Amino acid sequence: MKRDRLARAATMVLAVTLLIALAADFLASDLPVLCRVSGQLYVLPNVTHPAGLAGYDCTRISASEGPGDWSVRPLVHFGPYEGTAEDGAPAAAPPLSVAGHPLGTDEHGRDVFARLVHGARTSLGIGLIAVLGFVAIGVTLGGLAGFYGGVTDALIGRVVETLTPFPTLILVLVVQALVPHPSIVSMLVAIGLTRWTEVARIVRAEVLLITSQDYVMAARALGVRPFRVLVRHVAPNAAAPVLVTAAFGVAQVVLIESSLQFLRVGFSASASWGEMLSEARGLPGAYWLLLFPGLAIFLVVMALHAIGEALRDALDPRLGRPADGLPSRTALPQDSPTQADAGTFLHK
Amino acid sequence: MLRVALRRILWAIPTLFGISLVVFFVTTLIPDPASAAHEAERRDPLSDPRRAQFKDLPRFLNPHPADVRSRAEADVVLIAAGGAPAESAARELVQLGGAALPYILPQLDNLGPGARARVAVALAPVAQRMGFTETGLDEPGEASRFWERFWEDRAVDFTPPAVHRAVHRLTQQETALRERDLLELDTYALSDLILAMGDVTDRHALARLTEMASHVTGRPSLAMEDATLDDARRVRADWQEWWYVHREDYVAFDGTERVIARLADTRYGKWVLRGASGRLGVSSRDGEPILDKLEARAPLTLALTGLSLLLSYALAVPLGVFTAFRRGESVDLVLAVILFALYALPTFWAAEILARIFAPSLVLTTATAGAPAFSQTSFILGVVALSVGSVAVLSRYERASMLDVLRQDYIRTARAKGVPLGRLLVVHALRNALMPVVTLAGLQLPALFGGAFVVEEVFGLPGMGYETLRAVEAHDATWLTTTLLVLSVIAMLGLIATDVAAGALDPRVRDTMLARAGGSRS
Numbered sequence: 114m115k116r117d118r119l120a121r122a123a124t125m126v127l128a129v130t131l132l133i134a135l136a137a138d139f140l141a142s143d144l145p146v147l148c149r150v151s152g153q154l155y156v157l158p159n160v161t162h163p164a165g166l167a168g169y170d171c172t173r174i175s176a177s178e179g180p181g182d183w184s185v186r187p188l189v190h191f192g193p194y195e196g197t198a199e200d201g202a203p204a205a206a207p208p209l210s211v212a213g214h215p216l217g218t219d220e221h222g223r224d225v226f227a228r229l230v231h232g233a234r235t236s237l238g239i240g241l242i243a244v245l246g247f248v249a250i251g252v253t254l255g256g257l258a259g260f261y262g263g264v265t266d267a268l269i270g271r272v273v274e275t276l277t278p279f280p281t282l283i284l285v286l287v288v289q290a291l292v293p294h295p296s297i298v299s300m301l302v303a304i305g306l307t308r309w310t311e312v313a314r315i316v317r318a319e320v321l322l323i324t325s326q327d328y329v330m331a332a333r334a335l336g337v338r339p340f341r342v343l344v345r346h347v348a349p350n351a352a353a354p355v356l357v358t359a360a361f362g363v364a365q366v367v368l369i370e371s372s373l374q375f376l377r378v379g380f381s382a383s384a385s386w387g388e389m390l391s392e393a394r395g396l397p398g399a400y401w402l403l404l405f406p407g408l409a410i411f412l413v414v415m416a417l418h419a420i421g422e423a424l425r426d427a428l429d430p431r432l433g434r435p436a437d438g439l440p441s442r443t444a445l446p447q448d449s450p451t452q453a454d455a456g457t458f459l460h461k
Numbered sequence: 462m463l464r465v466a467l468r469r470i471l472w473a474i475p476t477l478f479g480i481s482l483v484v485f486f487v488t489t490l491i492p493d494p495a496s497a498a499h500e501a502e503r504r505d506p507l508s509d510p511r512r513a514q515f516k517d518l519p520r521f522l523n524p525h526p527a528d529v530r531s532r533a534e535a536d537v538v539l540i541a542a543g544g545a546p547a548e549s550a551a552r553e554l555v556q557l558g559g560a561a562l563p564y565i566l567p568q569l570d571n572l573g574p575g576a577r578a579r580v581a582v583a584l585a586p587v588a589q590r591m592g593f594t595e596t597g598l599d600e601p602g603e604a605s606r607f608w609e610r611f612w613e614d615r616a617v618d619f620t621p622p623a624v625h626r627a628v629h630r631l632t633q634q635e636t637a638l639r640e641r642d643l644l645e646l647d648t649y650a651l652s653d654l655i656l657a658m659g660d661v662t663d664r665h666a667l668a669r670l671t672e673m674a675s676h677v678t679g680r681p682s683l684a685m686e687d688a689t690l691d692d693a694r695r696v697r698a699d700w701q702e703w704w705y706v707h708r709e710d711y712v713a714f715d716g717t718e719r720v721i722a723r724l725a726d727t728r729y730g731k732w733v734l735r736g737a738s739g740r741l742g743v744s745s746r747d748g749e750p751i752l753d754k755l756e757a758r759a760p761l762t763l764a765l766t767g768l769s770l771l772l773s774y775a776l777a778v779p780l781g782v783f784t785a786f787r788r789g790e791s792v793d794l795v796l797a798v799i800l801f802a803l804y805a806l807p808t809f810w811a812a813e814i815l816a817r818i819f820a821p822s823l824v825l826t827t828a829t830a831g832a833p834a835f836s837q838t839s840f841i842l843g844v845v846a847l848s849v850g851s852v853a854v855l856s857r858y859e860r861a862s863m864l865d866v867l868r869q870d871y872i873r874t875a876r877a878k879g880v881p882l883g884r885l886l887v888v889h890a891l892r893n894a895l896m897p898v899v900t901l902a903g904l905q906l907p908a909l910f911g912g913a914f915v916v917e918e919v920f921g922l923p924g925m926g927y928e929t930l931r932a933v934e935a936h937d938a939t940w941l942t943t944t945l946l947v948l949s950v951i952a953m954l955g956l957i958a959t960d961v962a963a964g965a966l967d968p969r970v971r972d973t974m975l976a977r978a979g980g981s982r983s
Contacts (some may be wrong), residue, residue, distance in 0.1 A: 274472075275479030277904070278952035279945075282911030283929075284487070287941045290933040291490045306483075368807055372915055375809045378933050390810065394919075397817060407810040415805035 120423030126416040130409075134233040141227030143170040143192035148184030150174055159187055189215065191224035193231040193384035208401050217401045219392055229405055231384035236413065239297065239370050240363040247305040248359050251312025256351070258313065259320025260343060266317075273310040281307045282369055289378050296380050300373070304366060312358050319351040353428035360421030364414045371410050386410050465964040465971050469957050476953060481733050484946045488514065488732065491938045512706050513745075514938065515728040523730075526722035530713040533561035537568065540583050541576035551583035558587050558677060559647025560711040563619045566612040569605070581605040590677065592644045618642075619649055628653040631673070632666045640673070648677045651711045655704040658697050667693055674700060698750035702743040705735055741943050746935040751943050754928060759947070761835070761924035765916065766909040769844045770902060773851040778895065780852070781859025782886055785867060785894075788860075804853035808912040812846035812919040820920075839920035846919070847912045851905055855898055863894040896967045903959035906952045 139146060142159035144166060149155070158166050166174075171190035178184075190213055208217040208225075216225040258269040281304060288303040289295040323329060329346050337345075373379040374387030382388070386406040393402035491514055525531075532553065539550035554561060569577050578601030585598040588607065597603035617623065627642045628650060643650050654674045661667050675681060680703065714722050724730050735742060741751035780800070784793045820838050866872065867890055875889050914926030921927070925944055932940040964971040 271475055271479060274476050275483065278476075278480065278907055278949045278956055279483065280907035280910040280948055280952060282908075283914060283945055283948060286914070286929070286933070287945045288487060288490060290936070290941055291487065291938055364805070369911075371807060372809055372911070376915065376918055376930060378930070387809075390813065394813070397821060403810075403813060403817070407807065407813070410807050410810065411802075411805055414807065415802060418801070418805055 117423075119419050123416040123419030123423070126412055127420060130233050130413055130416070131237060133230055134237045137230045137234045139187050140230045141189040141191060141193070141224065142187045143190065143194070145171060145174060145184035145186045148174060149182050150177075150184075151179060152181065189213065189224060189226050189230075191227045193223060193228040207399070216405055217399075219389070219399075219402055220396055225389075225401060225405060228384040228389055229386070229409055232382075232386040232389065232406065233409065233413075235382040235385045236367045236370060236410070237363075239301070240366040243301050243304045243308070243366045244359050244362040246301060247309040247362065248312050248355060250305065251309035251358075252316050252351075252355060254309070255313030255316030256320055256343070256347075259317035260324065260339070260347070269313065269317075273313055276307050276310045279307045281365075282372055285369060285373060286376065286378050289373065289380070295378075297382075300370070300380060304369060308362060308365070312355060312362070315354050315358055316351055319354055320347055323347050323350045353424070356428060357421050357425045360417050360424055364417035364421070367410065367414055367417070462965060462971065464975060466961045468975075469960050469964075473953065473957055477950065480949050480953065481736070481946070482729075484942055484949070485729050485732055487945065488938065488942045489520075489728075491516075515706070515731045518726060518728045518731065520728050521724075521730075523723050523727045526709070526714065526719065526726035528709045528714045528719075528722075529557055529560045529711050530564045532710065533557055533564050534568075536561075537565050537572075537580055540580050541572055543576075543579060547579070547583075554580075554583055555586045556679075557648065557710060558590065559619075559645075559649035560651065560713075562587075562612070562647075562649065563616075564713065566608060566616075569608065574605075575601075578602065578605050581608045584608060587647060590644075591647055592641065615645065618646060624650050624653050628657050628670075631669055632657050632661050632663070640669075643673055644676070648711050651677060651704070652708075655700055658700055664693055667697065671696055671700060694750065694753065695748055698740075698743055698753075699748060701740060702750075705731075705740065705742075736943075736946065742939040744932070744937050744940050746932055746937040746940065751939055754940065755925075755943070755947065758923065758925045758928045761840075761922060762910070762913050762917065762926060763951075765840070765843055765847060765913045765922070765924060766906065769847040769851065769909060769913075770905065772844060772848045773855055773905075774898075774902070776848070776852045777855035778859055778891070778898070780856040781898070782863055782891060782894075784856070785860045785863035786886060788864060800853045800856055803849050804857070806849055806853075808846060808850060809915045809919060811849050812843070812916050815842045815846050816919055835923060839922055843913075843916040843920045843922055847909060847916050850912070851909065854905070855901060858901060859894065859898045862897045863890060866890045866894040869893075892966075896963060896970070899966060900959050900963045903952075903956035906955040907948075910948050910952065 133140065138159045144158040144162065145155075146159055147156060148158060150166065150169070153165065155163055155166060170192075171184070171186050174182075174184050203211055203214075203218060203222060206214060206218045208215065210217065214224050214226070216229065218224055219228070254269050254272075258266040284307055285300060285303040288299060292299045324342075324347065329342060332342055332346060333339075370379065371385065371387030371390070374382070374385040375391045377388070377391055379385065379387070386409050389402065389406040393399060393406075396402060536550040536554040536557070540547045540554065554565075565580065569580060572580065581604035582599055582601055585604060588595075588598050588611075593607075595603075595607060598607060618627075624646055627646065631640065631643055643654075651674060654670050658667060658670050658674075661670065709722075709726060725734060739752065741755070743750055744754060780796065784796050787793050816839075819842055872885065872890060875885050880889065913924065914929060916922070917924045917926035918930060925948075929941065929944050931937075932944075
């Protein structure tokens with residue numbers, strides 16, 4: 114029961130963060146959600162940033178309101194960017210000290226709330242895309258290795274063993290530093306290059322385990338084609354551990370992305386939690402610059418971990434909980450690949 | 462046991478090759494410096510700025526490796542033909558200098574008189590560089606006669622033993638006569654000059670050698686008589702690195718060398734051989750040899766990760782045993798929640814918070830001044846910050862594996878026959894429960910390296926991470942790729958060590974390792 118409650122709370126946290134990321138422009142933007150300026154109606158200028166409103170922000174729009182003009186503002190009237198000089202946003206204001214900046218401002222007078230909200234979009238966006246990418250690679254290659262065995266297996270195993278010792282953070286850092294134009298794409302490629310190996314290893318182990326089961330043997334004996342065996346029998350069973358890895362994978366990518374931004378070798382995003390923390394270093398007294406983005410990363414990563422563990426418990430009865438008295442993976446059964454095999458993947 | 466270890470180490474060879482390929486792939490991402498600004502220099506293949514990264518060479522296979530002989534002969538053909546390409550060919554020939562003479566001077570007779578004169582005139586700057594003051598060297602007839610005489614008189618000097626003696630004499634003592642001997646050999650003596658630079662211990666001798674080398678190549682010499690020891694090392698490394706890149710311009714391949722050069726004189730070949738020979742190149746940020754920098758920076762980073770790995774195990778194993786033994790009790794639950802939270806704590810946030818609590822003065826200095834300084838407080842805090850995550854991971858694994866073991870029948874038997882609790886846990890249970898966690902150490906290393914970089918930056922520790930971030934700012938590609946290579950190889954060695962340790966701890970693992978390998982033979 115306790116575990117269920119934890120999982121439910123974690124799912125809530127993640128769902129809320131996802132919603133915040135999706136609705137970032139409605140929660141914090143320097144342009145209104147809906148407005149009428151000089152007789153012209155703008156719908157969702159906060160998302161579309163129309164050319165007609167270039168140079169305007171919420172403050173200027175309400176200041177220059179003519180007859181018949183009106184605007185519906187977002188929750189916080191500031192975007193994640195540096196304000197214009199005329200709005201006179203105070204630099205490094207603590208939370209609740211200045212009207213309109215609920216979580217205060219940073220060194221450059223940028224709204225902390227707006228940056229947090231837009232940072233959610235950066236972190237989760239990158240996390241989800243990267244994981245989709247490397248899970249796809251890992252499932253394909255791991256599945257091939259496990260299903261076909263032989264030379265395919267040996268080759269993929271070599272590649273996995275080659276990529277395993279690479280420190281992902283340092284690889285991504287070096288790649289970002291060397292490519293002529295560091296961007297999200299180069300970062301995603303660099304992350305994907307090394308992180309798929311874990312997925313491949315797990316998928317391969319699962320496939321080996323499943324194909325050695327009697328029901329698969331029976332299906333083969335009945336003359337079911339290999340591809341059908343793969344789709345009907347192997348895939349559904351291997352899906353569980355892949356989902357679990359994916360949940361942990363998103364957490365890892367969020368950590369890697371924020372670490373890189375913290376070290377200032379990422380790419381330029383509109384806002385990022387890691388970059389906010391990096392800026393907090395210049396102002397040791399400003400606790401809110403350290404607290405909020407750090408807490409955001411912490412909560413998201415913790416939620417992802419909790420979801421991963423809950424998924425593991427729920428989706429795969431074989432894994433079992435120690436309390437149930439069922440054998441778990443770490444018991445080193447002779448035929449199932451274990452954690453101990455992680456380093457020695459493939460000696461055949 | 463030995464068989465397991467040997468087999469594991471042999472399997473590391475293809476992995477090592479794979480790692481070098483991946484890092485090599487990363488080096489190809491380096492933007493090509495031959496932009497529009499260098500367009501003028503590009504016509505001059507010898508001083509192509511791309512050469513420093515070997516970008517002028519084919520990637521993996523060089524069907525026609527160019528050496529001084531092939532370059533000089535091609536230049537002679539171009540000069541003899543005359544016209545526009547002759548001009549740049551003449552420039553190249555002058556750069557090749559004395560090293561090219563043994564291949565072109567004997568061939569001059571085979572050329573027609575006009576072509577011979579053109580080549581001889583093109584060589585005039587070489588004669589000047591050699592210190593010949595004869596006039597009329599740029600006159601066709603005079604020049605031809607001069608070079609003919611030159612080769613008749615001095616062909617004997619252009620042999621390896623003669624050069625070797627001449628260079629040796631220069632390192633011993635300086636006289637105008639000895640210098641003159643070498644001057645007349647021009648670039649033919651470079652190979653020995655650079656070799657001698659590595660051997661000399663005398664600062665003045667080094668200065669003489671570099672001065673001679675810079676005279677014949679036109680590179681700035683950099684060495685001064687009153688240079689400090691560090692400067693001398695830097696100058697030497699700079700010359701050796703330059704020689705590694707440009708050796709083929711001054712040395713001709715012989716038979717076997719030519720065959721090897723098809724693989725070795727390529728972008729990958731040169732890059733990987735430089736690494737394998739221990740010369741890792743020179744930092745483009747400050748001209749320091751990379752190897753010296755590594756020696757200065759790596760110990761701190763490795764100590765940081767090593768100590769944090771030790772600390773993690775020292776904390777995680779007892780924690781895991783304890784929580785497994787008290788499973789389901791409130792202590793277990795509280796610790797589980799705490800560890801679960803620690804597991805999600807970003808390293809840099811943990812480091813920042815630790816720094817603010819325990820060393821507030823440090824935060825200000827590292828954030829503003831940015832100068833790294835080793836201090837005991839920051840090192841200890843760094844180890845702690847780095848360990849937070851791995852303690853959480855490892856103790857959770859240890860708990861799970863301990864629970865499995867505690868359920869086994871033999872534990873019940875041991876209990877029934879009255880083994881004391883401490884002995885039961887430590888001797889009977891822990892020995893088996895430790896194995897799965899020990900194998901995690903190797904997988905933990907790459908993550909710890911990344912964490913160490915972040916921690917060094919937060920606490921201003923002058924390790925590899927700090928150096929790497931400065932290299933990022935300066936686009937020092939050599940340092941960046943070397944760091945990646947070195948850390949990956951260390952992590953790979955860690956993986957091997959844990960595998961072998963797993964085999965040593967658990968005969969079952971040893972058997973499966975050997976059994977699997979045996980299966981592949983059949």
